Amino acid sequence: MNDPGRAMLLSVHPxxxxxxxxxxxTVEVRRQRVAAPPGTPVLLYATAPTMAxxxxxxxxxxxxxxxREVWWEHRARTGISRREYDAxxxxxxxxxxxxxxxxxxxxxxxxxxxxxxAGTFHPPQSYRYxxxxxxxxxxxxxxxxxxxxxKVLPDAxxx
Numbered sequence: 001m002n003d004p005g006r007a008m009l010l011s012v013h014p015x016x017x018x019x020x021x022x023x024x025x026t027v028e029v030r031r032q033r034v035a036a037p038p039g040t041p042v043l044l045y046a047t048a049p050t051m052a053x054x055x056x057x058x059x060x061x062x063x064x065x066x067x068r069e070v071w072w073e074h075r076a077r078t079g080i081s082r083r084e085y086d087a088x089x090x091x092x093x094x095x096x097x098x099x100x101x102x103x104x105x106x107x108x109x110x111x112x113x114x115x116x117x118a119g120t121f122h123p124p125q126s127y128r129y130x131x132x133x134x135x136x137x138x139x140x141x142x143x144x145x146x147x148x149x150x151k152v153l154p155d156a157x158x159x
Contacts (some may be wrong), residue, residue, distance in 0.1 A: 025079030034096040052109035110142030
């Protein structure tokens with residue numbers, strides 16, 4: 001599904017958000033198949049205690065396979081130990097390794113309270129896709145987000 005006005009909202013622990021935005025973690029792993037075309041913008045939502053949109057990146061590629069295959073291919077770039085990975089993947093038959101590029105930290109994170117004051121906003125447990133209306137709402141909540149989104153999705157975000 002290739003929608004030029006679509007972005008992914010990805011929930012990550014604060015330490016992983018920091019590592020992604022610093023460029024030291026370039027692969028995010030998920031327990032299910034993720035289907036998004038290369039170039040898809042990814043908004044990074046740092047979970048508790050941060051609870052804010054902290055930056056964005058782009059999907060360079062997605063590798064779907066067994067948890068073992070995904071670990072073998074991407075282990076050095078996941079920012080986690082084998083023990084953490086195995087604990088996360090217990091019971092999973094498929095895994096996705098999302099290679100992220102072009103990380104951009106927001107000068108000012110957009111807290112959950114600001115996101116909710118702009119309209120109904122629910123951070124996902126793992127990830128979800130945002131379409132034009134969602135992206136406009138998110139961009140209204142924080143000027144840094146709106147500015148960054150206009151650069152990558154000019155037709156989806158009208159300011």
